[in-house]
Amino acid sequence: MSVPADGMSRADAGRxxxxxxxxxRRRPSGEPPPLPRQLNxxxxxxxxxxxxxxxxxxxxxxxxxxxLRLDEIEGPVxxxxxxxxxxxxxxxxxxxxxxxxxxxxAVWWGSILVMLIWRRWRHLFVWIGTLWLVSxxxxxxxxxxxxxxxxxxxMVGSWQGFAMPSRPVAVLAATxxxxxxxxxxxxxxxDRGKLIAAGLVGLVxxxxxxxxxxxxxxxxxxxxxxxxxxLAGWRLxxxxxxxxxxxxxxxxAHLDVTGHRGEAxxxxxxxxxxxxxxxxxxxxxxxxxxxxxxxxxxxSEPETYLFGKLYAITHLRSDRWYKMGRTLLYGRLEDxxxxxxxxxxxxxxxxVLRLMHSADLPVPEPYGFVEITPEREYLLVTEFFAGAHEVxxxxxDEALIDQGLQIVRQLWEAGLAHRDIKPANLLVRDGRLxxxxxxxxxxxxxxxxxxxxxxxxxxxxxxxxxxxxVYDRARLRFSDSxxxxxxxxxxxxxMPSQLRRMIREHGRDLHxxxxxxxxxxxxxxxxxxWTVRRVGLLAGVVVLAxxxxxxxxxxxxxxx
Amino acid sequence: xxxxxxxxxxxxxxLTGGCVNTGELAEDVGRLPSCTSKPGTVRRGVLIMAxxxxxxxxxxxxxxxxxxxxxxxxxxxDGEVTMLFSSDRDGMHALTVLLRPSCDVTGATEVxxxxxxxxxxxxxxxxxxxxxGERHYIFDGGxxxxxxDLRGSxxxxxxxxxxxxxxxxxxQKLDEMVRQVSGGRLRLDPD
Numbered sequence: 001m002s003v004p005a006d007g008m009s010r011a012d013a014g015r016x017x018x019x020x021x022x023x024x025r026r027r028p029s030g031e032p033p034p035l036p037r038q039l040n041x042x043x044x045x046x047x048x049x050x051x052x053x054x055x056x057x058x059x060x061x062x063x064x065x066x067x068l069r070l071d072e073i074e075g076p077v078x079x080x081x082x083x084x085x086x087x088x089x090x091x092x093x094x095x096x097x098x099x100x101x102x103x104x105x106a107v108w109w110g111s112i113l114v115m116l117i118w119r120r121w122r123h124l125f126v127w128i129g130t131l132w133l134v135s136x137x138x139x140x141x142x143x144x145x146x147x148x149x150x151x152x153x154x155m156v157g158s159w160q161g162f163a164m165p166s167r168p169v170a171v172l173a174a175t176x177x178x179x180x181x182x183x184x185x186x187x188x189x190x191d192r193g194k195l196i197a198a199g200l201v202g203l204v205x206x207x208x209x210x211x212x213x214x215x216x217x218x219x220x221x222x223x224x225x226x227x228x229x230x231l232a233g234w235r236l237x238x239x240x241x242x243x244x245x246x247x248x249x250x251x252x253a254h255l256d257v258t259g260h261r262g263e264a265x266x267x268x269x270x271x272x273x274x275x276x277x278x279x280x281x282x283x284x285x286x287x288x289x290x291x292x293x294x295x296x297x298x299x300s301e302p303e304t305y306l307f308g309k310l311y312a313i314t315h316l317r318s319d320r321w322y323k324m325g326r327t328l329l330y331g332r333l334e335d336x337x338x339x340x341x342x343x344x345x346x347x348x349x350x351x352v353l354r355l356m357h358s359a360d361l362p363v364p365e366p367y368g369f370v371e372i373t374p375e376r377e378y379l380l381v382t383e384f385f386a387g388a389h390e391v392x393x394x395x396x397d398e399a400l401i402d403q404g405l406q407i408v409r410q411l412w413e414a415g416l417a418h419r420d421i422k423p424a425n426l427l428v429r430d431g432r433l434x435x436x437x438x439x440x441x442x443x444x445x446x447x448x449x450x451x452x453x454x455x456x457x458x459x460x461x462x463x464x465x466x467x468x469x470v471y472d473r474a475r476l477r478f479s480d481s482x483x484x485x486x487x488x489x490x491x492x493x494x495m496p497s498q499l500r501r502m503i504r505e506h507g508r509d510l511h512x513x514x515x516x517x518x519x520x521x522x523x524x525x526x527x528x529x530w531t532v533r534r535v536g537l538l539a540g541v542v543v544l545a546x547x548x549x550x551x552x553x554x555x556x557x558x559x560x
Numbered sequence: 561x562x563x564x565x566x567x568x569x570x571x572x573x574x575l576t577g578g579c580v581n582t583g584e585l586a587e588d589v590g591r592l593p594s595c596t597s598k599p600g601t602v603r604r605g606v607l608i609m610a611x612x613x614x615x616x617x618x619x620x621x622x623x624x625x626x627x628x629x630x631x632x633x634x635x636x637x638d639g640e641v642t643m644l645f646s647s648d649r650d651g652m653h654a655l656t657v658l659l660r661p662s663c664d665v666t667g668a669t670e671v672x673x674x675x676x677x678x679x680x681x682x683x684x685x686x687x688x689x690x691x692x693g694e695r696h697y698i699f700d701g702g703x704x705x706x707x708x709d710l711r712g713s714x715x716x717x718x719x720x721x722x723x724x725x726x727x728x729x730x731x732q733k734l735d736e737m738v739r740q741v742s743g744g745r746l747r748l749d750p751d
Binding site: 146153160161 | 601602604605607608611633634635636637638738741742745746747748749750
């Protein structure tokens with residue numbers, strides 16, 4: 001017996017083919033989610049090693065005698081190596097050791113350049129942060145522990161600072177981990193890279209022991225700190241599933257839906273919505289920047305599809321930056337408060353879609369959403385409008401114009417604003433106009449925002465028809481003053497960028513043509529609002545920009 | 561590790577990296593390059609000075625830190641050691657003590673030395689807005705420079721007090737301490 005899923009009504013579930021439905025399954029307590037977020041075994045291992053290293057360092061702090069005891073144990077190893085020194089090898093290891101600093105600096109600048117070119121901001125911040133952390137922690141540990149260099153044996157290399165932990169080794173290891181995780185795509189290349197990096201770091205360590213400038217334990221602690229901190233940073237803050245390293249051009253907002261994530265999506269849809277999906281493919285990526293749109297093939301004869309919008313923490317941050325940018329640019333126009341969590345963002349969109357659907361607006365049927373990774377990734381599932389075309393690609397007749405204007409009237413009556421009326425969000429199928437993407441929609445919006453919806457709808461409809469017809473049909477549903485308000489409110493940046501671009505390509509000033517037809521013209525509604533919040537935010541941004549530029553200049557000179 | 565834990569770690573590192581005065585910390589836990597040691601220990605700061613300039617037969621050390629002064633940090637490297645001191649009246653890094661294998665005493669005047677094993681040279685560079693000057697002690701295999709950059713109103717007054725608080729430890733004595741603490745298993749210098 002199939003049971004309707006949570007968030008999916010019995011009627012919704014009934015519209016899917018029987019083969020596509022499955023028994024839902026509640027995830028028992030303690031069972032990992034479909035796509036768990038984890039450090040992996042190696043990450044946990046290195047954190048444990050780093051923990052042991054920190055404890056070991058803590059033991060050395062209070063007593064100078066203990067470091068001498070340690071020297072007694074480690075001394076024979078270094079003396080043994082010193083006994084087999086030969087000039088060519090000494091020259092080689094001296095050169096290798098001297099190369100650490102220039103190599104680290106060259107890699108530092110080169111990597112920053114690559115990350116800037118590929119706009120990997122998150123990778124860039126994690127890189128800078130982890131290296132800064134390793135550099136500072138080892139510096140502080142050096143000064144606190146104050147372990148002298150090896151005694152009794154002749155040092156034949158250059159050194160700087162105290163011995164424990166070995167700072168050059170820690171910084172080199174951190175640089176190697178950062179290069180691997182920021183620049184090398186996951187998979188075979190990174191696996192090979194790990195071997196090469198381990199070999200290089202190992203050679204440098206061997207050289208420093210040979211030159212007798214570090215004790216073995218200085219090197220072990222240095223490697224532990226140098227590997228564990230960056231590894232934890234990459235695994236937790238820039239997980240590869242969410243932020244893959246690729247050298248293909250594309251929007252950073254779009255997530256890879258193959259591999260673990262693809263499998264997790266199928267499992268989540270099966271368990272949480274009771275829907276059997278056989279394939280998940282990105283769909284219409286060029287029209288979406290705020291989520292990863294997907295077309296999901298449902299197991300049935302004939303093939304049917306569902307539409308999905310995959311939201312991750314990156315999209316939440318994009319939403320946050322977008323809203324902050326709007327506040328800085330225009331002040332407070334309407335609700336610009338960002339969402340706190342991905343879950344709330346998706347819940348909101350699902351809820352608004354359900355409101356629109358229950359208001360008989362021609363929107364896709366909502367099927368709820370599924371959790372992929374708790375608080376990090378959710379998938380909104382809706383009906384897929386198969387065979388539909390963008391309104392910008394079809395001839396727009398009076399029937400479609402009426403439907404478009406009726407959509408705005410219904411939105412107004414339901415107390416809603418879509419806030420993103422543009423050709424990409426208006427589809428036509430079998431002579432019916434359909435409205436998609438409720439991500440920016442608002443409940444109980446300002447009158448200004450509702451007027452903008454009308455203005456944008458009339459402009460979109462006029463793109464593929466004529467201004468006079470759209471205007472005449474609009475007067476059947478809206479008063480002259482409402483239309484005048486719409487064009488007083490709709491101008492410049494209140495129009496979606498796609499609509500602005502298409503109007504430009506059209507070669508006519510549609511806004512001016514509509515305005516000429518109006519019996520009364522209203523002065524343009526100002527969108528600039530100055531509030532205390534806006535002033536405070538602007539001041540904060542300026543201060544942060546100054547501080548960030550100073551830090552950047554200091555770091556660019558040298559991370560060491 | 562959960563995010564709050566990671567954030568705490570980052571915060572801790574930021575605090576320790578940016579805000580903690582490692583010199584004060586060193587003083588608190590007995591990490592001053594002091595002239596005396598507790599039984600069974602050897603001052604690590606003095607040890608690393610000996611390692612940085614293996615030819616130096618005398619090593620600078622701190623007898624006491626004068627009131628109003630603080631020891632900031634020690635920066636050792638092969639061939640040179642720098643010790644930094646600050647004063648609440650004379651400013652940050654008002655005194656820098658350098659240990660090097662040799663120093664350039666051009667322009668400095670030799671004055672009688674209070675230490676028979678060393679020659680002393682003085683050079684005054686500034687007498688307005690405080691006091692600026694250098695004092696060099698030259699001895700077998702090394703040289704110690706006191707570089708004063710006093711910005712207070714008392715001019716050269718603190719120089720004597722600060723100089724009194726610094727002293728020298730012989731390399732031989734330090735080697736004996738290392739041997740004693742390690743039961744003869746360790747030496748300061750290789751054979």
